[in-house]
Amino acid sequence: MTTFAGCQAVLTGPDFLVPDREWCERRIPEGIGRPAADFFYSSMLATNHDAHDRLRRLVVRELSARRVAALRARVEELGAELLDAFAEAAAGGAVADFHELVALPLPVAMVGELIGVPRADQQGLSLLGDDAVRLLEPVRTPEDWARADRGVGGLRTYFAGLLHERRSRPADDLASALAVGPLTDSAGLTDDELVDVLVLMFAAGFETTAAMLGMAVHALLSHPEQWALLRRRPELVPAALEESLRWDAPVPMTERITARATEVAGVPLPAGASVIAVMAAAHRDPEVFADPDAFTIGRPDGRVLSFSAGAHYCVGTALARLEGVVLLRQLLHRLPRLTPSGPPTRRTGDGLRGFTRLPLALAG
Template sequence: MTSRSVVGAISAEEADEVVFEILGGETGRADPYPLYRRLREGRPVHSSPSTGVWFVSDYGVAKQVLHDPRFGRGEGSMMGALADAEVAERSGEMRRSSRNMLFADPPDHTRLRGLVSRAFTPRRVEELRPRLVDLVDPLLDVVAGDQEVDLLDAVAFRFPVAVIGELVGVPEADRDQFRTLVRASTAMIEASPSAEALAEAQRSMGEMSDYFHDLVARRRREPSGDLLSAMIAIEDADGDRLTEDELVSTAILLFGAGFETTTNLIGNGTLCLLRHPDQMARLRDDPSLLLSAVEEMLRFESPVQLDARSALVDAEVAGRRVEAGTSVVTFLGAANRDPQVFAEPDVFDVARSPNSPLSFGWGIHHCLGAHLARLEGEVVFGRMLDRFARIDLAEEPVWRQSITLRGLEGLRVSAVIAPGVDA
């Protein structure tokens, strides 16, 4: 599993201070990596005495937890005692009422993922490649046409929402409303949301549920070539189908997750290139590195920084007993910079190999849209470097006040068209 000692070079109380700074402090939100390093080196498997939650920052142990069938989503809030009792109960209820694979354990998860994956195949995704270029080029025209532009709004949001909108079957005119709705709904997967944020998440989920109930009804009457129509039509050998609530909840999950995390991948990845101009030049000179560059962006500034599990039965983590019902938080951002796995982990290297970050999770909950996200990254960064001879940061960006999902509030840049390229 790992040769690193899990006993700890810092006390449990000191480790708690680091964890709380990561999850709620301004320093942790802006730059969690020095804090991750301190926790990983000082107490890589930390049983928090103040919350009852376990925190894992070691790559090997995190991967084991995510893969181990004894750990799952469980019945309550995955963050347990990190939030106050009322917030934790509401969060748990929201998870229990969801009818999608994200919050399900086997056998429900096995059934739901098996049905949905039939319509969300790598082949279906790969067939989108030419269409992705058609979708991204007009957005890059906006970057080329303005003196200065917010790349996060102009490209990082609009490109993935157009892609997943076409794939799922959400009409173009309806898509913009989901930016604020999906952003609000992510409070239910944050470590310690406020009661107000969770109430807003519940309202947003209600609005999205109403919308997709209506869209499902429309697709039943008039099937299309989209994913929603395919999910409605799917039936396995035993006659099993997705129920109405499962269809709606799964559509919300696929659509929301399909652009929220990819928006962060594009924003975070662009910032990585801007802050490492030697690596941008290297990638520009050798486009064959695009796929490995996207993987390095995922590792270096993961759009998802943590993933939580609950012990479904009494289990062990790094040889230590964990009682059933205990929440275990894996810090993916810390694991992705584990020096026992990644040479010079704090160096951004677009040609890094081998490179197997945990950014899409691991085990049965490995992200179903991972292939699509990688493909979108490959296309957008490839076209961006083709179109622009230079991209400059116009102002220092600010990180969002969230930790589960790491992304920027905005990314203002200016770009210079490459010679011979039409504006």
């Protein structure tokens, strides 16, 4: 499905479900018995109805609009710290990697602190997260499975230890809320399920946000007239972030399975059919977006499906948008002479978009 209306119908309609464990066992036999598949097809990403709701409500409370708004000062503090380090690395005309120095460590630090991961452990866990998200590849190679197993195994071991520690020494963080919170008891989750909630929150909390930050900066700097407009009109920062999510989003597609015989965009579908919602195409739908291939930060038609929609709408959306808006505003004030310095390096695979290297410099 490639139209905006079609993708929205697939993501929000009651006739469409995410592929779950039962589907995995029928359609992906090579995943049976693998730690990565066991994790993924038990997570919020791959469960439906009551099984999904009991997991989701544990973290929705911790990522409420009020809780996220209270994190603004910390996002600003971390953003300033990282941009200072970038400016130092780029001093004297040097080229510095924006992805490594800013776009990646900001969301890693934020989700790490939210969960309760010490700063010293965050970088190592982010490498495991990179391996774990190979699960999002639409076609997984043996190497993808091996990396995903390694990443999930390492993250599970770490967060099992963190939950054990928080039960004896609770703190003001998500790990403690899950370890000793009354909501966890009422949901009846096992320790293994609690561990997997933290694994998912950590990996999902930085991968797509880091990609979003890098791609937003790249889109603006590769369209200098739009960067100049934003410098003149900083009130357009939220709109600029939304336009970058439309123009080049971290998650280009997602899969749904028909729960029963149905129809979408005039196409009849049997029960059990696999439907791919290609949000990257939907965001270029000329029926919705005027001049859809143009990157235009002031466009009035700013709707996006970048955070999905319906029951599986991303619970971390508010935090991701906060990080994006804060960082872009800080760039305007602190590094207005930022400029591209060589081609960026895209991450491999089709499941997620983003950069592994984004070389930038400060113009003289």
